[in-house]
Amino acid sequence: MSSTEEVFDKAMKILKRELSSKEFLTFLQAITPKSGDSVKELEEKTKNLTMDDFLKLVKKVEEELKE
Numbered sequence: 340m341s342s343t344e345e346v347f348d349k350a351m352k353i354l355k356r357e358l359s360s361k362e363f364l365t366f367l368q369a370i371t372p373k374s375g376d377s378v379k380e381l382e383e384k385t386k387n388l389t390m391d392d393f394l395k396l397v398k399k400v401e402e403e404l405k406e
Contacts, residue, residue, distance in 0.1 A: 360403075
């Protein structure tokens with residue numbers, strides 16, 4: 340009998356193989372526990388972010404999702 344960790348690792352490998360990068364990320368976001376106030380955290384993390392910085396980050400993420 341496999342341990343919970345072994346089963347989880349196997350399931351994650353299957354999902355990563357079968358889902359697109361975007362689908363896999365969506366799945367991980369859905370199963371990740373959430374805590375705190377995300378709006379306040381986002382405001383704090385982006386308060387000094389310029390539009391150019393934001394666009395660079397978006398392009399970087401888009402390139403990573405293509406891989």
